[in-house]
Amino acid sequence: MPSSTSVDLTHHLSTETRLRKPNPMKAIWRLTRRKPKMISLANGDPHFSLYPIRRVEFEVASVGEDIENPVQTWRTSGPSAPSQRFVSTTDGPSSLPLKSALQYSAGAGLPDAQRAVTELTNHYHSPPDHHTTLTLGNSDGVAKCFRLLGEPGDHFLADEFSFSSLTNAPLSHGIKWVSVKIDQGGLVPEDLERILSNWNEEEQGRRPHVLYTVPCGQNPTGCTLSVERRKKIYALAQRFDFIIIEDDPYYYLQYESPDDNVDCTSKDFKFIPSFLSMDVDGRVMRVDSFSKIMAPGMRLGWITSNFAFHDALVTLTDSSTHHPHAFGQIFITEMLFAEGGWSIAGFDRWVRSLRDEYKRRRDFFVDSFYNEVARSGYASAELPEAGMFLWMKVHLQKHPRFRTYKNGDGNAPGPKTNTKELMEELFERCLDGGVVVMPASVFLVPEAAKTTDEDPIEDRLNFFRLTFAGPEDTMVPALEILGQVLKEFFTEK
Numbered sequence: 001m002p003s004s005t006s007v008d009l010t011h012h013l014s015t016e017t018r019l020r021k022p023n024p025m026k027a028i029w030r031l032t033r034r035k036p037k038m039i040s041l042a043n044g045d046p047h048f049s050l051y052p053i054r055r056v057e058f059e060v061a062s063v064g065e066d067i068e069n070p071v072q073t074w075r076t077s078g079p080s081a082p083s084q085r086f087v088s089t090t091d092g093p094s095s096l097p098l099k100s101a102l103q104y105s106a107g108a109g110l111p112d113a114q115r116a117v118t119e120l121t122n123h124y125h126s127p128p129d130h131h132t133t134l135t136l137g138n139s140d141g142v143a144k145c146f147r148l149l150g151e152p153g154d155h156f157l158a159d160e161f162s163f164s165s166l167t168n169a170p171l172s173h174g175i176k177w178v179s180v181k182i183d184q185g186g187l188v189p190e191d192l193e194r195i196l197s198n199w200n201e202e203e204q205g206r207r208p209h210v211l212y213t214v215p216c217g218q219n220p221t222g223c224t225l226s227v228e229r230r231k232k233i234y235a236l237a238q239r240f241d242f243i244i245i246e247d248d249p250y251y252y253l254q255y256e257s258p259d260d261n262v263d264c265t266s267k268d269f270k271f272i273p274s275f276l277s278m279d280v281d282g283r284v285m286r287v288d289s290f291s292k293i294m295a296p297g298m299r300l301g302w303i304t305s306n307f308a309f310h311d312a313l314v315t316l317t318d319s320s321t322h323h324p325h326a327f328g329q330i331f332i333t334e335m336l337f338a339e340g341g342w343s344i345a346g347f348d349r350w351v352r353s354l355r356d357e358y359k360r361r362r363d364f365f366v367d368s369f370y371n372e373v374a375r376s377g378y379a380s381a382e383l384p385e386a387g388m389f390l391w392m393k394v395h396l397q398k399h400p401r402f403r404t405y406k407n408g409d410g411n412a413p414g415p416k417t418n419t420k421e422l423m424e425e426l427f428e429r430c431l432d433g434g435v436v437v438m439p440a441s442v443f444l445v446p447e448a449a450k451t452t453d454e455d456p457i458e459d460r461l462n463f464f465r466l467t468f469a470g471p472e473d474t475m476v477p478a479l480e481i482l483g484q485v486l487k488e489f490f491t492e493k
Contacts, residue, residue, distance in 0.1 A: 017149075059084070059085050138247065149243060158180065160448070186223040189229055210242060213244065244275050249291060373483040381393060429488070430485050
């Protein structure tokens with residue numbers, strides 16, 4: 001049903017979106033649900049009796065209330081780990097029978113699967129008036145948001161270091177980027193306000209009307225926006241009329257409670273409020289994914305948005321990727337609604353247990369990092385409050401070949417140091433030593449418009465992204481190599 005929000009945000013839709021026509025066959029497909037037992041002579045689906053699949057059974061970790069830590073139990077108990085089973089059959093008593101699940105459907109996804117992600121969204125975010133659209137994972141969701149809103153020549157805003165495969169996505173559509181500074185607390189609202197306040201539309205074109213950000217466990221820096229910063233950013237979105245694309249795959253991997261009186265391991269731990277939970281205008285498009293909490297190969301996610309954007313997303317999907325694969329939709333529907341499935345309460349027990357497991361890995365990795373790397377004084381890192389990454393700062397000013405350039409050296413208004421060259425050399429030495437890290441340069445927002453030359457980003461490339469999501473038995477050996485490479489790099493004659 002249409003949104004009841006009083007704010008009309010359709011002027012943010014791109015020309016492509018406005019010109020795109022609904023798929024007429026999909027429109028007729030939706031009419032088959034007008035009343036029960038409709039007889040269709042219009043569809044082109046193979047008959048369900050010809051599907052060579054009769055039954056799909058899923059065996060998953062048990063999340064019963066009697067299991068204190070389901071993730072640890074599942075990880076350490078091997079074949080004897082307690083499990084739960086739920087099935088989908090062709091025409092049996094399933095929450096989503098194969099007979100209907102394996103047919104073609106519309107762009108929002110199968111109604112039962114859409115209801116499943118809607119209930120998850122309502123449980124964690126309680127958005128005032130929003131609608132969900134299933135996607136082929138996180139990247140597909142974000143790219144569709146870009147396409148929905150982006151006009152050739154538009155400028156979008158993003159964290160100055162961002163996940164490059166996503167910031168590369170809208171470039172071919174003529175979208176340009178403006179980078180916003182981030183610090184250990186995430187995106188800096190004051191820099192966002194500076195950019196928007198000083199924007200000259202006559203010289204620079206249309207003022208940026210879309211902000212893309214990862215608010216929890218930001219990739220690559222690991223930083224998390226506080227509630228105070230989120231409120232400031234949302235207020236700026238209202239003041240300057242921009243849309244927030246809230247890409248939040250690490251939402252469930254939060255390790256520090258926003259409530260100082262509640263320990264993160266407590267059952268009373270509350271996840272930090274999302275932009276979606278604050279959204280009274282319908283100007284937040286939230287992108288969620290099962291990749292980090294189930295399995296990355298599931299390629300199933302969802303977008304939560306106002307109805308007008310949801311409707312446009314369905315039209316885009318019906319004429320492009322079409323609906324997500326049935327097996328993922330069957331899985332989440334049966335998992336949440338089937339007898340023997342997890343239910344919302346069980347899902348919550350799983351993700352909270354998963355958070356505790358990743359927190360244990362984070363703490364082990366950080367302790368090892370301090371002992372093997374940071375103790376030398378050549379590098380340091382802030383403790384990430386969420387996500388999977390440690391943002392390692394290399395103290396290049398201690399290197400004997402570190403140089404700063406003064407005005408007149410031929411480098412103004414560009415880089416004022418040789419940071420970029422030294423970090424490229426250090427990266428190669430890491431590879432030669434046998435350890436792979438991700439250099440900050442990989443995450444630079446591509447072709448970002450210059451908004452200030454006072455603090456060139458090229459002089460802030462002295463970071464590596466490290467992950468604590470990998471095998472634990474490789475963490476210490478990898479950090480030992482990294483520590484040794486740093487020592488040799490800084491103490492060269």
